[in-house]
Amino acid sequence: MQIDPAFRTHVETTFSPLNRQAAAHSFPQVAALSTELAALVPAKSTDHASVNVQPELSAMFATASVDMWMRAVHSFLVSASLTNVSDIWASVTGYYSSHYSVRAFAHLLGYFQLYTGKRIVHLQLLTGRHVCTFDPKTKWDREHLFYWRIVKQNPLFVSDPLFTNNNKGGKVPSDVEHRERANYADHLPNFPTFRPLDAAALKNRVQRISEIQFSTPPIPRVEGYPDVESVQVVAYHRLVRFRDLVNNILGDSNRFWKTHRNPSWANDFMDYQLTEQPTLRSQYT
Helix, strand or coil: CEEEEEEHHHHHHHHHHHCCCCCCCCHCCCHHHHHHHHHCCCCCCCCCEEECCCCHHHHHHHHHHHHHHHHHHHHHHHHHHHCCCHHHHHHHHHHHHHHHHHHHHHCCCCCECCCCCCCCEEEEEEECCCEEEEEECCCCHHHHHHHHHHHHCCCCCCCCCCCCCCCCCCCCCCCCHHHHHHHCCCCCCCCCCCCHHHHHHHHHHHHHHHCCCCCCCCCCCCCCCCCCCHHHHHHHHHHHHHHHHHHHHHHHCCCHHHHCCCCCHCCCCCCCCCCCCCCCCCCCC
16 A cells, blocks of 8 residues: 555654654653643634644654554553453453554544543644644544544545444444443353463464454454454554554654564564455555
8 A cells, every 4th residue: 555655754754853862761751742732722612723833742743653552562462361361351451452553543643632622633744834733522523433533534544444433333343332342231241260361371362363364354343242352353453554554654764663663561472463365454655
């Protein structure tokens, strides 16, 4: 799949300031991006606003995307560890791995939802300027709809069956319905004997997930709950998609990404390899 030159430039530009500092301590303080953006929200709740921002703020979209991707990796490992322990939590943490991957893509594309400020922020690079637009949220902008919709609408992902709009009640399977079954449905008395995985079992589980082949992504269906394997398979493929895309654009040229694309705490379990149908695998070129 051809990467749009404007998007490639967007990623290179937002990551660029991170090349001028040591990668080991280059993540901003907790909630730095949301705090900075909240200070720029227009006074009237219905106002649309466009604000010029500094490249350092734009770089926080890049660090936020990598942070979310790391959460996806971490949540996937938690889900894999809970495979034989709890259908409920293996499903929920597996779903959140997918959700964090989707948020990572959305931040990479320049989108951020301000929860307390009730705004949708879009970062754009316009003729040398870094511009954030602020628009009021609508009832259709709940987090588990908004980020998935933003990603699915992008040309890179619109035809990729691994990504959906995450709507409930539609003809297309929805991850969120499966997650809500585990989170909110009453009477789910399916509690196996508590058998936590050890490190070797976790490594074997991750390897098994990475080697599963399919022609159509196994989006977890609510009627199939608990469909832990499907939850984990699509979560793994999504987090690998993010890593492949950023790798394709930045390669070894950006010290921040080069350092953080292989989190040390996951090295014993993750190699980010896939066994996938060639026609399904997104070809980022």
